[in-house]
Amino acid sequence: MRLAIAEAKKAEALGEVPIGAIVVKDGQVIGRGYNLREQSNDATSHAEMQAIREANAYLDNWRLMDCDMYVTLEPCPMCSGAIILSRIRHLYFGAYDPKAGTVGSLMNLVTDERFNHQVEVTSGLLGTACSEMLTSFFRKLRKQRKRASRKPRKEENNLH
Secondary structure (H helix, E strand, C coil), rough: CCHHHHHHHHHHHCCCCCCCCEEEEEEEEEEEEEECCCHHCCCCHHHHHHHHHHHHHHCCCCCCCCCEEEEEECCCCHHHHHHHHHHEEEEEEEEECCCCCCCHHHHCCCCCCCCCCCCCEEEEHHHHHHHHHHHHHHHHHHHHHHHHHHHHCCCHHCCC
C-alpha cells in the first residue's frame, strides 16, 4: 500500500486528486497508476485504470489472473467493473469513499455473485494515512479557491 500512496503523491504534485494504485504479481509490481483526469481531460484516467492498462501491457494479456491490486481509495463503479473484468484476484484498498465507492460503501460490485468473477477484498489497509492524504488535499483546495474568490479583479482596481 505504501507504493500506492507514493503513486497518489505523484497525482497530488500535479494538482490531481491524490489517488494511487499498483498491480502486483508474484511479489513484483507490474502496473502503476495515479489520477490524471485533470491533466488528460479524460474521465477514465483513474489510478486503477492506469495501473490495469500498464499491467495488461506488461503481461501482454487482458487477464490479470493471480494479480492483486492496492489502491488508496475504494474504487468507483467504473474501476470496480474493470477490476472484475480484468480478473484481479485480490483488491486491497485504504480509505472508504462514501459518495462513490462500490466495494462496500454504496454497494459491493466486486463480490457480487451474479458476475462470473468475484474479487477477494481487504479494506482499510493504511486507511488513516490514505484518508488523511485526501482530506488534506481537499482542505488545501478549498483554501485556494476561497483566496482566489477574494482577490479583486484588475478591472475593478482600475476603476477607482
